Amino acid sequence: MPYSHIVPFLVSATSLGIAVTKALPMPIYESLVCVPTSWTDVIVFLLENYVAHAGTTLSTPGASWYDTVAWKVMVVFVPFASLRYSLELIKRKIHLWGRRDDLGRALAREALIVVARNSKTWRPARRPNVDKVYVRLQEGFLSHHAFSHRRATAALQIAPSTRHLLENPENVNVKLSKSQSWLQMAISIAQLFFSSMTLYRARGDQIDYYGYAAFGLSVIPYTLMSLVNLFGSMILGDYPYVYVLNTPVLQEAARRPDASFDGYVGYLPRNETGSTGPHDPAFTPVYLSWHSEVQTDDDEKKSRDILTVRVEDGSEPREFELLSDPNATDFVFHIQSVTNTKRVPPSRTGIRLELLRILQAAYDSCRSQEGFRATLRKRLGPDVQLNKSDLFEIIGGPVALVLPYLVIYALSGFKAERSTIAQRAWLMAWLGMGQFFGATIATLGRSGSFCWSWVNALKVSIVCISLASAMGGFVEVIMMYLSFGSCSLTPN
Numbered sequence: 001m002p003y004s005h006i007v008p009f010l011v012s013a014t015s016l017g018i019a020v021t022k023a024l025p026m027p028i029y030e031s032l033v034c035v036p037t038s039w040t041d042v043i044v045f046l047l048e049n050y051v052a053h054a055g056t057t058l059s060t061p062g063a064s065w066y067d068t069v070a071w072k073v074m075v076v077f078v079p080f081a082s083l084r085y086s087l088e089l090i091k092r093k094i095h096l097w098g099r100r101d102d103l104g105r106a107l108a109r110e111a112l113i114v115v116a117r118n119s120k121t122w123r124p125a126r127r128p129n130v131d132k133v134y135v136r137l138q139e140g141f142l143s144h145h146a147f148s149h150r151r152a153t154a155a156l157q158i159a160p161s162t163r164h165l166l167e168n169p170e171n172v173n174v175k176l177s178k179s180q181s182w183l184q185m186a187i188s189i190a191q192l193f194f195s196s197m198t199l200y201r202a203r204g205d206q207i208d209y210y211g212y213a214a215f216g217l218s219v220i221p222y223t224l225m226s227l228v229n230l231f232g233s234m235i236l237g238d239y240p241y242v243y244v245l246n247t248p249v250l251q252e253a254a255r256r257p258d259a260s261f262d263g264y265v266g267y268l269p270r271n272e273t274g275s276t277g278p279h280d281p282a283f284t285p286v287y288l289s290w291h292s293e294v295q296t297d298d299d300e301k302k303s304r305d306i307l308t309v310r311v312e313d314g315s316e317p318r319e320f321e322l323l324s325d326p327n328a329t330d331f332v333f334h335i336q337s338v339t340n341t342k343r344v345p346p347s348r349t350g351i352r353l354e355l356l357r358i359l360q361a362a363y364d365s366c367r368s369q370e371g372f373r374a375t376l377r378k379r380l381g382p383d384v385q386l387n388k389s390d391l392f393e394i395i396g397g398p399v400a401l402v403l404p405y406l407v408i409y410a411l412s413g414f415k416a417e418r419s420t421i422a423q424r425a426w427l428m429a430w431l432g433m434g435q436f437f438g439a440t441i442a443t444l445g446r447s448g449s450f451c452w453s454w455v456n457a458l459k460v461s462i463v464c465i466s467l468a469s470a471m472g473g474f475v476e477v478i479m480m481y482l483s484f485g486s487c488s489l490t491p492n
Contacts, residue, residue, distance in 0.1 A: 037481055037482050037484070041481075042478055042481055042482065045481060046474075046478075048194050049194060049195060049219045049222065050076055050219070050222060050474075051076055052187065052190075052191055052194070053075070053076075053079065053191050053195075053222040053225060053226055054072040054073070054075045054076050054082075055072075055187040055191075056082075056187050056188040056191055056225065056226045056229040056230065056233075057071065057072055057075050057082040057085075057086075057225075057229060058082070058085060058086055058089060058229060058232050058233065058236065058238075059238065060110070061106075061109060061110060061111035061238075061239040061240070061241065061242050062111070062239075062240075062241050062242030075225075077466070077467055077470035077471070077474075078433075078434045078437050078438070078466050078467070078470060079221040079222045079224075079225040079434060080221060080225070080400075080434040080435050080437060080438030080439075081434075081437055081438055081441070082225050082229065083221070083224060083225045083228055083229075083400060083438055084400075084438035084439070086225075086228045086229050086231075086232040087228060087393075087396055087397065087400065089108070089109060089110065089232055089236055090228075090231065090232055090235070090236070090392070090396075091392050091393050091396075092107070092108045092109075092110070093108040093109075093235055093236055094392050095108070096108045101171060101172045101173075101174065102174055102175055102176040102178070103171050103174055103176070103243075103245070103265070103266060105176075105178070105237070106176050106178075106239060106243055108236065109236050109237065109239055111176075111239035111241070111242055111243060112242070112243050112244075112245055113242055113243070113244055113245070114244070114245045114247055114249070114250070114338050115244065115247065115249050115250040115253050115338070116249065116337045116338045117158050117249060117335060117336075117337050117338070118158065119156075119157065119158035119337075122156070122158060122335075123156075123290055124288035124289050124290055124307075125255065125256070125288075125289055126289060126290060126291055127289060128287060128289040128308060128310070128317070129287050129289075129310070130255065130287070130289065131252050131255070131287065131288060131289075132285050132286070132287055132312065132340075133252075133285075133286060133287075133288050133335055133340060134283040134284065134285055134286075134335075134336065134340055134341055134342050135283065135284055135285075135286050135288070135309075135333045135334065135335055136159075136283055136284075136333070136334035136335075137284050137286075137333065138331045138332055138333070141331060151319065151320065151321050152320050152321070152330040152331060153320060153321045153322075153323050153328070153329040153330050153331070154307055154309075154320035154321070154322060154323070154329050154330065154331040154332065154333060155322070155323050155324065155325065155326040155328075155329045155331075155332050155333070156307075156322070156332075156333055156335060157326050157332050157333065157334050157335070158334075158335055158336075158337045159334045159335065159336055159337065168266070168267055168268075170267040171266045171267060174265050174266055174267075176239070176243055176265065177239070177240060177241065178237050178238070178239055179237065179238045179239075179240070180233075180237050180238065181233050181237070181238045185230055185233045185234065188226045188227075188229055188230035188233065189230065191222070191223075191226040192223060192226050192227060192230070195219045195220075195222055195223035195226065196223065206484060207411060207412050207417070208417060209417060209418055209419075209484070210417060210418070210419040210423065210480060210484075211412050211414075211415045211416045211417030211418070211419050211424075212408050212409075212412040212413075212414045212415065212416070212419075212424070212427075213416070213419035213420075213423040213424040213427045213428075213476075213480075214412065214419075214480075215427075215476070215477040215480040215481055215484070217407075217408055217411065217412065217427075218427060218430070218431075218473065218477055220404045220407050220408065221404055221431065221434060224400065224403060224404065228400075243264075243265045244261065244263070244264040244265065245264065245265060245266045246264045246265065246266040246267060246268060247266075247268070247338065247339070247340075248268060248339070248340040248341075249337075249338055249339070249340055250264060251268070252340070283341070283342045284311060284312075285311075285312040285342070286309055286310060286311050286312060287308075287309075287310045287312065287317075288307065288308070288309060288333075289307075289308045290305055290306060290307050290308065290322060291305075291306055291308075292304070292305055292306070293305075293306050304321055304322075305321070305322040306319050306320070306321060306322060307319065307320045307321075307322040309333070397439070400438075401435055401439070404431060404435075422476065423476050423480065426469070426472040426473045426475070426476045427473055427476060427477075429469040429472065429473070430469045430470050430472065430473030432469075433465055433466045433469040433470075434466060434469070434470065436462065436466070437462055437463070437466040440459075440462055441459055441462060441463070
């Protein structure tokens, strides 16, 4: 049993036992009696309605125990973080729904990674004739003697490779370790039961007194989160490790000094660097290498990086001064990031960046006879290929954002009743900032590194504001729970 599931399981089991024990007599009730709430009641209420929901969160494959604990603590305050992460994984599963092999399932679960060339740090091997790389050569490369009066300058630019890396038929036979988290599914079902009971108890006097700020309504995001996590646990499974896929780029990295790979999975595609299959003449097999050269200029020593390029057809190697800025060079050599092939990776425009066009397409489809899918394809252009996973993202995201407000409206009509401005403000800020957090930051700390920039500063600000809103919401929930009292029905 994973340690991260033990506490939520004990809380759920204990709370379920208390609920069943209270329901056993089944008498006929006729009056409602409320007694002062103790801090023990408050702690039990928080544990079974908020903390235990964190046990339903889908874990990140290969994450350390402290990262897992930190992520679950974040989910206690911001349930939409877990909701967004689960929706992302379900979307990946839908996108790869036709794959029945273990590598495809691991890719959908984010348990499969590849070695990639980084545009800022990647350099070819220092020894010549070691790494054969498919490069898109710039026009005029073969006649660059026009720069014979000086050494031409060049830059390396890493182009994103989107070609599917799992299309090698031999990878179908690869078997990976995977488990089905039955305990996590049981916790999800138990938490759905508890949160449903809390929502049911919120009906009546609690909503009549607090309106849409009733503390029982604050469990709606946690109920939605547990429901989505239950579905994700059923179709995705759990992976204890992250697997590294065997690719030509990995083999290239393994040849570097001090490089070490303990293990990898999969087989090298036979046509990755071969001559079979369709190809684009713009991708040319060349041997790249580089070395440093020290030059003396006005009694000042300067070190320059020299790039050597030799086309595989046997032509003479050519040297260029290697610069980092591609806008200030004579030549730019485009190299694929995760593949090394003469086959052209298919490009696909991301529809997430086309939200305005999607909304416009929805508006146009309502005014025309064409369906939404046809109208959207016209709006986005011919490069976009809509599939089921894209439609799931278009529909699932807005539904997750709107559904809590629909439930609150159905139960309370958004009437303020006798709630204070602070109670309404904190509860709505908790809900709204949690949704904003989920819409902007799907996970926390999954990149493996952190460098200070304005983007990361914005992320930290969103995290801090979301946590502050959640803490203010929790304080208001506790104060309302203490003042409202613990109520129960008495028999005849």
